[in-house]
Amino acid sequence: MTEDTSKAVSTASRRKFLTAAAGAGGLALAGCTESTSGDETKEITITGSSTVYPLMSAISEEFRSNNSDVDPTVNRTGSGGGFSNHFCVGNSDFNNASRPIQSEEEDLCGENGVEYMELTLATDALTVVVSEDSFADCLTVEELAQIWESDSVDTWDEVRDEFPNKEIERYGAADTSGTYDYFIENIQGSERGHTSDYTATEQDNQIAQGVKGNEKAIGYFGFSYFYQNPDGLKAVGVDNGEGCVKPSLETAKSGEYQPLTRSLYTYPSLDALSKDYIAEFARYVVEQTTDQELVAENVGYVPLSDSVQQEQMQKLEDAIEEAN
Structure with a gap:
């Protein structure tokens, strides 16, 4: 993390914010059937990416605080797990994703009559982490491929050769995760696959805990989880052939951090957008995507520019009109 980024908000406040957002999501999972006014609560079911989870949880909590009769529930199922098991079979209103929807998922949605649209939310620097006392500071794309391929x-x-003769312990995304898919596509390639010799999880904080204090360990997840848990961890620089670049909000925004800078998405169904309260929630989500304090300082992603936000809002308004 750069000095400018670390100055933006203290570690304590970032953790407090994410804990509150995650806690709110957990409370939403438990479900509440009535609002304080006694009216029936209008539920919104959101599945998908653990990478997008901190951002969508934070936005949902802010929306809920101003709309007590609406209850957005955010679940971490992985991008692929969300599409396959929930969204494309008609059991969720939104699916968050850390990579674009895939052709087989498009087919599944089509088979079940689920129409949808894609909204871009933010930019992430997918981050490789080691313990703060690790000997590894920078790895080439090929070295990362050797560590993670089948x-x-x-x-x-x-x-x-200069590294010690110690067994590699790996922590990473489960195969239902968009982060897993994105890492394969952009580091080792699909023909080289992904090792099964690692601890796989959709709970990214477990990756952080597994790597901390373990000199032999390496892991990867969305930048927000490093931003929220910097103590005991070191972000590994990636050399894509043009020198070592560390992941940060600044290098993701500039495009210097390659090939692991990526867009983050959410996919609302058109059926959901036909409901006024869900359409209003979707508008609120897009409105927050340029909020520097929320998206960057509190969560740890790069906000959209004003022009891109306007493009996304127009896409949404067109979809809402189509849905109705």
Whole structure:
């Protein structure tokens, strides 16, 4: 994290914010059937990406605080798990994703009559992390591929001679995750696959905990989880052939951090957008995408520019009109 980023908001306040947002999501999962006014609560079901989860949870909590009769529930199912098991079979209103919807998911939605649209929410710097006392500071794309491919190396000295002869312990995204898909596509390629010799989870904080204090460990997740949990972790720089670049809000925004800078999305169904309260929630989500304090300082992603936000809002308004 750069000095400018670290000055933007204290670690304590970031953690407090994310904890509150996650807690709010947990409360929403429990469900409440009545609002304070006694009217029936209008529920919104949101599934999908654990990477998008902190941002959507924060936005949902702010919306809920001003709309006590609406209850958005945000679930971490992974991008693919959300599409396949919930959204494309008609069981959720939105699916968050850390990569675009895939052709087989499009087909599944089509088979079930689920029409949808894509909204861009923010930019992420997918982050490789090691313990703060690790010997690894920067890795090339090829070295990352050797660590994570199906036929992966076993020890760190197989990655680079100067590294110690210690077994590699890996922590990463589950295969239902968009982060898993994005990492394969942009690091080792689909033909080299992804190792099964790792601890897989949709709970990104578990990746952080597994890597902390473990010199042999390496993991990857969305930048927000490093931004929220910097103590005991080190973000690894990535050398894409033009020198080492560390992940940060600044290098993601500039496009310097390649190939792991990516867009984050949410997909509302048109059926959901035909309901006025869900359409209003969707508008609120898009409105927040340029909020520097919420998106960057509190959550840890790059906000949209005003022009891109306007494009997304027009797409949404067109979809709402089509839905009605």
